[in-house]
Structure formats: C-alpha cells, structure tokens
Amino acid sequence: MLARFENAAAAMSEMRRHQEQVANNLANASTTGYKKDRIFSEALNERLTKDGSPRSDRRLQQANDLSGGSLEDTGNPLDVALGDEGFFVTQPEGGGAERYTRAGHFVVGSQGTLRTPEGRQVMGEGGPIQIPAEEGGEINISEGGRITAGGNEVGALRVATFENPEQLERVDGASFVAGDAQPQPAETPVVVQGKVEASNVDPVAELTNMIEVQRQFEAQQKTIRTTDGVLGRATQSLGGM
Known part of the structure; x- marks a missing residue:
C-alpha cells in the first residue's frame, strides 16, 4: 500500500519537472534562435516488492x-541566420567560455x-569582429559569412559545428x-543576411502537453487521496476491534 504512495509521489515529481520545462518553452516561444527543451524519464532496475507492487529507479x-x-525576414543587414547546421560563436x-x-x-x-544584444562579442575567424566607423557604406554579409563594409572586407563570421551537438549545455535562452x-x-557555412531564425517552439503543441501533464498530475493526486482514504478506513476498523 505504501508503495502506491511512493510511486504516485515520484510520478508527481516528474510531472512537476515536465510542467516547468513546458512553461520555459512557452516563455521562449518568441525568443530568436531558441531551441526547445525535452524531458524524458528512464526506468531502471524494474522489480516487484515482496507484496507484488511494481518498483523501479527512475531518472529524468x-x-x-x-x-x-x-527564417524570418527583418531587412536588417546585421541580422543573419544559418541555412544549414552550425552555430555562431x-x-x-573580457573572455570566458565561448557560447554558441x-x-x-x-x-x-x-x-x-x-x-x-546582451553584449557578447561576435567571434570571427581572427577574433572579435570589428566594423570601423570610418568604413561607412553598406554592410554586406556573404553566404560564406564574409563581412564587407563600404566595399572593404572587415571580417568573417566564425561558424562552428559539433559531431554530437546534443552534448551542448544551455547557459540561458x-x-x-x-x-x-x-x-x-x-x-561550407550557409549564412543568410537580413533574416533571423525563429524559436522552434510550437505554442499549440506545448499547450497541449501542458494540459496532458496536468491531467496526469491530477490523476496521481486522486490515487493518493483514494489510497489515503482506504488506509484511514482500515485504521478506524482496526481501532474499533
């Protein structure tokens, strides 16, 4: 009987994490370049207790x-998107870990x-990219990421790829x-000038997930209340004997 409490409580804890993840995705649905989070659980060492209740070690x-x-058009010459894999650096x-x-x-x-916009330097092939004010004129960024101002090349965007990009760790946004x-x-980077990549969050899908998780959470709450009621009645019966 107590295993029911433990299993329900563990499930509710997982669902709370799912709700937090969905809420964060929804909050960033309009954040440029945002990549949504996914949470999944693994059940390890599945077994039955002495009274036949299922147990497992779960890991999120x-x-x-x-x-x-x-890709969304902005018309801003300093806005760029990647038409293929990779990340801007x-x-x-003052230094510190590079961000992608x-x-x-x-x-x-x-x-x-x-x-x-947060103040981080955009890195080029030779370090931070500088656009001298004296260059003036139109700024152009080629498909390969080379930047010209007033007809003179001033740098080239550094685009990084990863064999296992899933290992990247989110810092913020x-x-x-x-x-x-x-x-x-x-x-062969594919840089598109005058566009930005929108968030890959689908608000409708995330709202659907939120509703489904909430229903599952409420079902586990009901399980706990029902089990508590059964135990309460059993205790009263034993006490009256």
Whole structure:
C-alpha cells in the first residue's frame, strides 16, 4: 500500500519537472534562435516488492531539440541566420567560455565591435569582429559569412559545428557552452543576411502537453487521496476491534 504512495509521489515529481520545462518553452516561444527543451524519464532496475507492487529507479534526462526554426525576414543587414547546421560563436566581454547560438540578431557596439544584444562579442575567424566607423557604406554579409563594409572586407563570421551537438549545455535562452563537445569550423557555412531564425517552439503543441501533464498530475493526486482514504478506513476498523 505504501508503495502506491511512493510511486504516485515520484510520478508527481516528474510531472512537476515536465510542467516547468513546458512553461520555459512557452516563455521562449518568441525568443530568436531558441531551441526547445525535452524531458524524458528512464526506468531502471524494474522489480516487484515482496507484496507484488511494481518498483523501479527512475531518472529524468533533459535534451535540447536542435531542429530548425523558420527564417524570418527583418531587412536588417546585421541580422543573419544559418541555412544549414552550425552555430555562431560569441564570447563574453573580457573572455570566458565561448557560447554558441543560432540567434543571429547582432548590433555594432560603441567601439565598433559586433555584439549580441546582451553584449557578447561576435567571434570571427581572427577574433572579435570589428566594423570601423570610418568604413561607412553598406554592410554586406556573404553566404560564406564574409563581412564587407563600404566595399572593404572587415571580417568573417566564425561558424562552428559539433559531431554530437546534443552534448551542448544551455547557459540561458538561446546560447550554449560546449561542455564535453568539441567545436569544429563549418566547412561550407550557409549564412543568410537580413533574416533571423525563429524559436522552434510550437505554442499549440506545448499547450497541449501542458494540459496532458496536468491531467496526469491530477490523476496521481486522486490515487493518493483514494489510497489515503482506504488506509484511514482500515485504521478506524482496526481501532474499533
């Protein structure tokens, strides 16, 4: 009987994590370049207790869904998207671990450094990309990621790929760190100027998931209440004997 409580409580804990994951995906449905989270559980060492109740050791795993989002036109020459695999490479001011992102909404800082809206430097093949103010003129970014300003080349976007991108660890929003994964330069990057990649979150699907998880949570609550009632009646019966 107590195993029912334990199993229901464990299931409710998993569902709470699922709800948090779904809520986070929904909150980032409009975040440029965001890749949704997925959570799945593994049942290990499945067995029966002495009274025949099923037991198992359960482990939650979280994974990034790296499927592509749609490309949206912005008309901004500093907005870029990747038409193929890979990630743009950025780095916090002053150094630190490189971050990898599909969010290609960039701006030029006060010192001419190409940056993310959060202030991270956009890395090129030779380091942070600088767009000198004196160059002026139209900014063009080729399919290969080469940047020209006023007809002069000022840098080339660094695009990294990973043999196992699932190993990337999310830092925040749409940015990741490599973790145990090893970045490699993209051989033939496909950079699209004037577009950004939208989040790959489907709000309707996530809302459906949220409703389904809530129903399962309520079913487990009912199981606990029913079991508690049975135990309460049994205790009263024994007490009256």
